[in-house]
Amino acid sequence: MRELGMMIGGRPTAADDGRTFASVDPYTGREWATIARGSAADVDAAVRDADTAFRSEAWRALTAGARGALLVRLADLAIERLDELVEIESRDNGKSRKELRASLRTMAAWYRYYGGLADKVQGDVIPVDRPASLNYTVHEPYGVVAAILPWNSPLRLAAWKIAPALAAGNAVVLKPSEHASASNLIFNALFEEAGLPPGIVNVVTGFGPDVVPALIAHPLVKKVSFTGGVAAGTLVSELAGRHLKPCTLELGGKSxxxxxxxxxxxxxxxxxxxxxxxxxxxxxxxxxxxxxxxxxxxxxxxxxxxxxxxxxxxxxxxxxxxxxxxxxxxxxxxxxxxxxxxxxxxxxxxxxxxxxxxxxxxxxxxxxxxxxxxxxxxxxxxxxxxxxxxxxxxxxxxxxxxxxxxxxxxxxxxxxxxxxxxxxxxxxxxxxxxxxxxxxPQSPFGGYKASGVGRESGFAGITEYLQVKSVWVDLGGGG
The missing domain is CATH 3.40.309.10 (Aldehyde Dehydrogenase; Chain A, domain 2)
Incomplete structure (x- = not known):
């Protein structure tokens, strides 16, 4: 049995109340790991730590190009640890290791792509009809992003959210499914190894009703990204809407x-x-x-x-x-x-x-x-x-x-x-x-109708994690 804590500040962390839950191997039917079962108190600790990391000099002083270089290094580490990640995720959700090996190799491409895209985000100079005035736009990160995952492809789908969010300059609190939490807990150690500040990606584990409402409602969470079923996505959207938080939803299909x-x-x-x-x-x-x-x-x-x-x-x-x-x-x-x-x-x-x-x-x-x-x-x-x-x-x-x-x-x-x-x-x-x-990673992905809101991947993916600010400058002369 492996014992896995939540990852807060780059370190394994027990639940505030000490509770755990078991991960069951779908093939053997046996419990193989115990995982910390989070609550609202743990959400608060993870979000506050992520917000501290987001505001830290270690993160804010990085240029966009420097952030990108760290993501490329992360991709390299993911490939180096591929066998371990495949074994862990396969035990969690039952996917064949043959399929997972191919899937997780491509996962690294998302970190490489957004590593290269980090310094390609540009604002515009607006040709305004105002003499002696300059108007331009800049793109800024939201802050702490809540990223909520399903159980079918936890590492790959985490990359779809984490890579653009970090490239844009945000911090992330990840909530994996209680049915497949282990691989993202193991992967989290690679962020610090790649040179990213501790806490820039935290992982809170536990059951949805215990964790998700508190995560979405937390005042320091500024953006929500969710992948899962329509019923759960509707609840996430409603919760985010109550707090006027932008929400990206990648939901189901009947393609x-x-x-x-x-x-x-x-x-x-x-x-x-x-x-x-x-x-x-x-x-x-x-x-x-x-x-x-x-x-x-x-x-x-x-x-x-x-x-x-x-x-x-x-x-x-x-x-x-x-x-x-x-x-x-x-x-x-x-x-x-x-x-x-x-x-x-x-x-x-x-x-x-x-x-x-x-x-x-x-x-x-x-x-x-x-x-x-x-x-x-x-x-x-x-x-x-x-x-x-x-x-x-x-x-x-x-x-x-x-x-x-x-x-x-x-x-x-x-x-x-x-x-x-x-x-x-x-x-x-x-x-x-x-x-x-x-x-x-270069092509946007997302749905029409009940299949979701917003897009992941491609340039559209990074814009989901950026706010646009319009700046006006009076250049003098009666503008």
Whole structure:
């Protein structure tokens, strides 16, 4: 058993009242770590320490370029510690180490990108209609940012928030999910090793109701960034709104994969299978709705089922394993309930659907899914694909947009005109054409509709953590 405290001021810290909770390995079902269970008192200590670090000479005296260089050093350290981070995160959420190794290698790219971007933020000189007046803008950090994470990709999603927040000059208090806290606690030691001031990133662990309201309401927290489900995101938004705090929300999705009759079916099948089955479907951008032209329905479905049957479930530590267990018992039950509900409709179960193991759920495909069904409309957050046929381009677009979500979409066609035309009509923050699941630090990511507010990654990502100040100067002469 490992004992992990919160990270405040760069040091492991027990909860104020001494409480802890257990982290359970999803594969073995056994407790493997005890983690400090925070409360409002711990939130206050973490936020005040972060605010002190933010106002310290050690941080404020750094140039933007110097901040960036520290983030690049942090990226190097992340790669050096890759094996340890992979092992810890895999034990926390059950992801295969093969997948995590690739994911965490790319995580470092976010710290490198924002390290390079830190000194590229520029203000403007405004051509105002006032003689002898100069007006210009500058971008300034908020101060302490509250960053709240889910359990599916804790280190990668932390990088999406921490890297731009630090590049912009803020401090961060991170609240990881109680289901996957360990990897960010271990990673936190690297900030000081990279040369960042102690406390510039603090980590408060514990259960959401005990910690999140106090974190958002704390008067020294000036900005909130949240990734998670719609219900939790709504509560976070409401809490932030009560205190007039800006809030970035990256929420769920029910993303369509639209396959036209002229598509390369082998490439489409590869993209669709990877988009919904890997990571056990436990990702917000999962392409969980297949909208396929009736003329290629049977041929494409045959290819997808073939790929689904080749996905290897098993021990996350086994290098041959593609997909590990579902991250938590609660999530396993939620996915199983979706499958049970779909079985009770007119949808046809093509493959998968076995939920008896209690740990694993393999790739599952339902065909003839009605647009008003729960499986078509609701996020499952599991490896379950809902298939619906269409006949015309207009029908495909209508079906694609007929959910509350708008995070992502895939379009598969050889017709370049159609590809761009449909991309313009689909209501989604990211559209992939003849590919799927590409995410890079240079490109903004976020959702339309119930899939979120604001953007992460790209230049848009750093602007989420900056305030714009307008400065007026009287140059004399009656301005």
């Amino acid at each position: 369509p994969q639209i396959v036209f009759g002229d598509a390369d079916l082998d490439r489409a099948a590869d993209g669709i299978a990877a988009g919904v089955f890997f990571s056990g479907g436990q990702t917000c951008l999962a392409g969980s709705r297949l909208l396929v032209h009736a003329s290629v329905h049977d041929a494409l479905l045959e290819r997808i089922v073939d790929r689904a049957k080749k996905v290897r479930l098993g021990d996350p530590a086994d290098p041959e394993t593609d997909v590990g267990p579902v991250a938590t018992a609660v999530q396993h039950q939620a996915i199983a309930e979706h499958i049970t509900a779909a079985r009770a409709t007119d949808a046809v179960l093509v493959t998968g659907g076995d939920t008896e193991d209690g740990r694993f759920i393999g790739p599952t495909v339902f065909d003839e899914v009605a647009r008003d069904s729960r499986l078509f409309q609701d996020e499952v957050f599991g490896p379950v694909l809902a298939v619906t046929s269409f006949d015309t381009e207009d029908e495909a677009v209508e079906l694609a947009n007929d959910t509350p979500f708008g995070l992502a979409a895939g379009i598969w066609t050889r017709d370049i005109g159609r590809a761009h035309r449909v991309a313009g009509r689909v209501q989604a923050g990211t559209v992939w054409i003849n590919t799927y699941r590409n995410t890079v």
